[in-house]
Structure formats: C-alpha cells, structure tokens
Amino acid sequence: MAELSAGSTHAAVHPPGFHHQFEDMEQQHEAGNLGMWVFLVTEILFFGGLFASYTIYRSLYLPGFEAGSRLLDVKLGATNTAVLIGSSLTMALAVHAAQTGKRKALVLFLLLTMVLGAVFLGIKFDEYSTKWHHGLVPGLKWAPDEEMHNNAPLGSVELFFCFYFFMTGLHALHMLIGFGIMTVMTVKSWRGEFSPEYYAPIEVSGLYWHFVDIVWIFLFPLLYLIGGRY
Amino acid sequence: MSGHVVSVRLYVTIFLALLLLTGLTTGVAFIDLGPYNTVAALAIAFVKMLLVVLFFMHVRYSSGLTKIVVLAGFFWLAILITFTLSDYFSRGLDNPPNGWGPSISAPPNP
Numbered sequence: 001m002a003e004l005s006a007g008s009t010h011a012a013v014h015p016p017g018f019h020h021q022f023e024d025m026e027q028q029h030e031a032g033n034l035g036m037w038v039f040l041v042t043e044i045l046f047f048g049g050l051f052a053s054y055t056i057y058r059s060l061y062l063p064g065f066e067a068g069s070r071l072l073d074v075k076l077g078a079t080n081t082a083v084l085i086g087s088s089l090t091m092a093l094a095v096h097a098a099q100t101g102k103r104k105a106l107v108l109f110l111l112l113t114m115v116l117g118a119v120f121l122g123i124k125f126d127e128y129s130t131k132w133h134h135g136l137v138p139g140l141k142w143a144p145d146e147e148m149h150n151n152a153p154l155g156s157v158e159l160f161f162c163f164y165f166f167m168t169g170l171h172a173l174h175m176l177i178g179f180g181i182m183t184v185m186t187v188k189s190w191r192g193e194f195s196p197e198y199y200a201p202i203e204v205s206g207l208y209w210h211f212v213d214i215v216w217i218f219l220f221p222l223l224y225l226i227g228g229r230y
Numbered sequence: 231m232s233g234h235v236v237s238v239r240l241y242v243t244i245f246l247a248l249l250l251l252t253g254l255t256t257g258v259a260f261i262d263l264g265p266y267n268t269v270a271a272l273a274i275a276f277v278k279m280l281l282v283v284l285f286f287m288h289v290r291y292s293s294g295l296t297k298i299v300v301l302a303g304f305f306w307l308a309i310l311i312t313f314t315l316s317d318y319f320s321r322g323l324d325n326p327p328n329g330w331g332p333s334i335s336a337p338p339n340p
Binding site for chain 1: 274
C-alpha cells in the first residue's frame, strides 16, 4: 500500500500538467516541442512535394504559368501576407503571456490570432469567388475570356490554376485546423489551465500556427509575384 | 520555469522586419530583373522563414536536438527538390502536349 500513500501526496509533489513518464517539467517541455517539430518536418515534406512539382511544371510551361500568375491579385496577396504575419505576432505574444502567467492577455492574444486568421480566410474566399466569376476554376468552371489570359496557351494556364487552387486550398485547410486548435486553447486558457510552469499546449499550437505562416510566405511570391509583373 | 522568454520588443522588431520584407519582395516583383526576379523572391522568402523559425518558433533558444531535427527536415526537403529537378532537367522530359505552349527548350515560333 506504499503506492497509495505516494499517490495521495501526488498533487503536492507534482505541478499541474505534469506527466509521470518524465523526469521533470523541463524534460516534458523539451519532449513535447521535439515531438511537434518531428510532425512539422513531415508537413514540410508534405508541402515540399507540391513545391517541387510546381517548380517542374512552371519551368516546362513557363508562358502559361506567367500568364496565370498575372491573373492573381497582388494587392490581396500582399495584404493577406501582412495579415498572416500579424497573426504570427499575436501568436508569439500569446506564448509570451502564457510564459509570464497573464491569463487575460493570453486569451486576448489567442482571440486576436483567430480574428486575423478569419480575415485571411475571408480575403481568400473573396479571391476564390472572383476567380469563379471569371471562369478560372479548372474542372468546375473553366471558361476564361480571350483577353484574360492574353493568348497564352490555355492548357498551361489551366495547369497553373490547378496548382493555385490545390496549394492555397491545402494551406487554407491548415488554417481551418489551426482555427479549431486555437478555439480549444482559448477555452482552456480562459479556464486557467495554464501557468508559467505548464503552457506547452500553447507553445506547440504556436509552432503549428507559425509553420502555416511560413508555407504562405513561400506561396505568396511563387504564385503571385514571379510571373513577370512589370 | 521551462523555456526561454523572448522580449515583446524583439517580437515586434521581427514583425516589423517581416512586414518590410513583404513590401520589398512585392516592390521588387514590379522591376524587371530577368531571372533574378525569381532569385530575389526566393531569397527574401528564405530570410523571412529564418526570422519566423529562429525567433517566433524559438529555435534559436532550443536544444541542440531540436535544432538538428529542424535542420534535417530542411535538408530532406533540399534532397527532394534537388534530385527531382536534376532528374527532370537531365533527361529531356520537356515536351509539352499539343496546345500547351512552348516549353523552355522548344525553338521559338517562326
């Protein structure tokens, strides 16, 4: 029955959020971060396959890809980049608030992160609907005007838009998942489940959010900018 | 206390640098630099990624083990891209189907 008595003093010995398989909080924190990074590495290679095939097809069908790129709205793309960078800042500040034990600031910054994420998705939706009206959605509504694609080979332009919708769509799906994670984190933070000793879920969610930001940091120049804007 | 606390001031500085680089990469895209447009766009994106990874994602303050895992991830991405591209561009797999326009190595239209 020695085990039982050890169990009864458990709460006094271990801080909240501590799991028994670890030596101490430090090791648990370290293991959690490392695990998240291993997941993010698989995500890097997941998106990496798309970036590699985009590079190949872009160099094979350059005129069509450049014509397609010129049909995207740089202003909206740049605005969305700024919005997402802003959400990364509020996410970083949320981690800071968790580390310093400021519960209200933590909830506020998580909510701000979600608001900026929603603004991003709203602008993205606006872009998608414009493409729909111009008949630039491969497979569903493909009927671009002659002057739209500037007499570039239509097949290549269509291929560009396949990449555009798949890459930005997969990115948007990651944003939606991030939105769900942030909702859970906001509720947990509001309930006061985190402390300067235990805030690993906030930090790990932050890693995910920043990763999604990085994907967009590459999507923006590759899709919107390098099509010969001048 | 586990984990390094980065100052708010540094976070805001990184944020401003990222905004500046976004403006720069957008501006550069409207100037004709030939092939260097792509180089500039990718170089700026790479710097932005470094800023996010090192400071927002705390890798600068992480353990050596985490740093190696992150580096290994990007190294594998480099293998993926380099080997795939070298295969495509060294075997002449560059004949687009009819109506898909000229490829990089096709002769110019008469």
